[in-house]
């Protein structure tokens with residue numbers, strides 16, 4: 001999932017992605033009711049049809065078939081929270097090929113909660129990334145440093161180097177594969193908190209990460225695009241406009257109120273409209 005260009009005069013990437021995962025917060029009926037409200041937020045913003053702001057939702061596995069029907073024909077993309085890496089004798093896993101059949105176009109891989117509670121390591125994550133890509137599903141690779149160090153002089157560059165290493169291991173050094181990812185930069189310490197990470201810090205990490213990623217594109221003769229990098233971790237309305245150069249938000253709890261999702265969509269639409277005005281397009 002490649003950006004058309006990294007940024008222009010306003011610093012806003014060409015395409016902004018606004019997504020939300022329900023994690024395991026909602027039951028089946030509650031999730032479908034919530035999804036209908038999210039769908040309403042999307043339907044009431046026809047400007048989304050232009051494709052400059054791409055919304056997506058990631059409910060639990062059992063909700064996916066019904067959700068696929070609910071969002072059919074709308075700009076809202078459907079995602080899954082996890083996947084296995086092969087068809088066959090893998091009890092309890094869900095294959096990317098099955099997810100693709102259900103209309104899933106994005107799959108979270110390597111979320112901090114899966115790394116921490118389910119022992120997912122970089123080898124497993126690399127297998128999942130490859131399997132999702134083979135099935136034609138965009139891996140939403142979740143990366144981020146464990147410890148809060150935003151105040152230190154090397155905080156942002158150190159975090160970017162750590163995240164770059166996580167991406168390198170997830171793609172096994174295949175930077176063409178990396179260009180087909182969406183990256184969710186989620187500092188682990190900011191997930192489930194009351195406030196997101198400082199906007200200036202996030203922008204600095206993403207800027208530094210983009211520089212590291214660009215070196216691989218240039219090594220391939222500029223043939224590769226840079227993947228979009230979105231931010232997650234207690235994200236809420238008001239944050240995105242302060243995140244210069246970041247490709248969108250990955251929301252959690254603060255989008256349980258669907259009106260907040262709508263507010264963030266409005267912020268993203270305003271940013272892309274401003275960018276177009278600045279470019280005279």
Ligand SMILES: O=C[C@H](O)COP(=O)(O)O
Nearest residue numbers: 021191192233234252253
């Ligand atoms: O999947 C979403 C992220 O982990 C952020 O969740 P949160 O906003 O509830 O901290």
